[in-house]
Amino acid sequence: MLLQAFYIKSLDEIDTVNLPAGEIQARKIAKTVSVIPTFIIYALFLPLLMILHFCHQPTQEKVQIIIFYFLLKPIRWLCYKIIFFICHPFVTGN
DSSP states (O other), X not given: OOOGGGOOHHHHSOOXXXXXXXXXXXHHHHHXXXXXXXXXXXXXXXXXXXXHHHHOHHHHHHHHHHHIIIXXXXXXXXXXXXXXXXXXHHHHOO
C-alpha cells in the first residue's frame, strides 16, 4: 500500500482488461520501482516537516502541500515514465 502522498491515480490504477499482458507487467514494474526515488526524496524532507510540525503547524501544512504536489508527484511520474520506457521493450519483446 502506498502513502497517500505518493498515490497518482493515472499510474496506480492499471486497466487490466484492455491492455496486453506484457504491457500490464511493464506498468506494474514501473509502478513499484517508481516509488523508491520518491520515498528517498520524502525521507530527505521528513525532518524538516517534523520540525515545522512542532514549531509552527500552519507553516508545516503549507510546506507539506508544496513538497507533496510540486516535488514528490512529478518525481514519481517522471521515474515511472523512464522505467516504463526502459522496461517495456524487454517485457513485451518489441
